[in-house]
Amino acid sequence: MKFGFKEPTTSYVSGSQRARVWTEQWVSEWLYCPNCGNPEILQFPANLPVADFYCPRCNDQYELKSQKKAFGAKLANGAYATKMERLRSASNPNLLLLSYDATSASVRDICIIPKHFFVPEIVERRKPLAASARRAGWIGSNILLSRVPVSGRIHIVQGGIVVPRENVLEQWRQTLFLRAQPAETRGWLIEVMKCVDVFGDREFGIDEIYAFEPMLAQLYPGNHNVRPKIRQQLQVLRDSGYLEFLARGRYRRIQPKNL
Structure with missing residues (x-):
């Protein structure tokens, strides 16, 4: 498996925009579905409210979050009401956490949190935006990654090293009972x-x-x-x-x- 990102075909001024294109291209080309083992997952059209990718075989969906530094105890997410509503739906996405090295434009870590670990207890309601804010009153959410058990953090790439696919699939299968x-x-x-x-x-x-x-x-x-x-x-x-x-x-x- 290759770890380097391709240069985007469209020029971007922002480094974060370039990184977003790099990481999305990498996931599209190299990531498989850990839920059913399908060799690829496909990208949704841009600007969907939650999911970024889906598996054409089992229809599991994936939301991608990428950043240069390692992920900490919590992760900023979208609107609180939307997130809570999505938790109750069958199409709630699994969460892909990808950290990369900007200098070498390469993947450092990829961790997946299966959707069956997303319960209301790990979604934190943020304070409404101040009246002076452009979106005054908007209420966002945080995902409390620290509340996810070890078995709910499945590494596909760790420290630049690929975890064998059979290990990933076995870890995934072990907690599927939670969906029932x-x-x-x-x-x-x-x-x-x-x-x-x-x-x-x-x-x-x-x-x-x-x-x-x-x-x-x-x-x-x-x-x-x-x-x-x-x-x-x-x-x-x-x-x-x-x-x-x-x-x-x-x-x-x-x-x-x-x-």
Whole structure:
């Protein structure tokens, strides 16, 4: 796989405009669909409100965000109301995060966050724009990347190195069970998955997960039965093949086969 970007056929004064064209061309030419394995994804016509690319086989959609520096804990996104509405639709896009080296015009990292990790809890409502702003009252959103579990950040390129395709597809398949979960319960599952992340691939006990009870109670103040809710999520994760049940109250995260 090549990492260099082609020079855009149209001249752009802005470096950000040039980078946008470079990155979009690169994704069009080299990226495959991690949802179904189709060897290409296609670009939508310009100026669609959310998605940038789609897979012609499975119809999954992708929103591309690219920048020179590494992505941090949160990512500025579009209008809050539009984002929340899109979360409830089947066409909600997966998120492509691409960081590049401007000097060499090459890809440094590509990480995909599957759409089934997008729940209301990871979308932050920004303050309305001031009355003096051109779009006074407009309310934007931030994607809280820090709220996404490790299993929800799938690297296709990392540090300039291509991750084998079979690894990417296996990681993707391992969390597809989330798409079948009702939207109102997925947030809890994802938060418990984040707690499981702390243990890596080592065995852990139910009491160790209970240590996260205060944090989960703060996230969900309306729930006064946090421990039973934790046990319920562990059972779903076990039945979905995400966790291995070892003995009474003992679990281990099942690592993707190719990793």
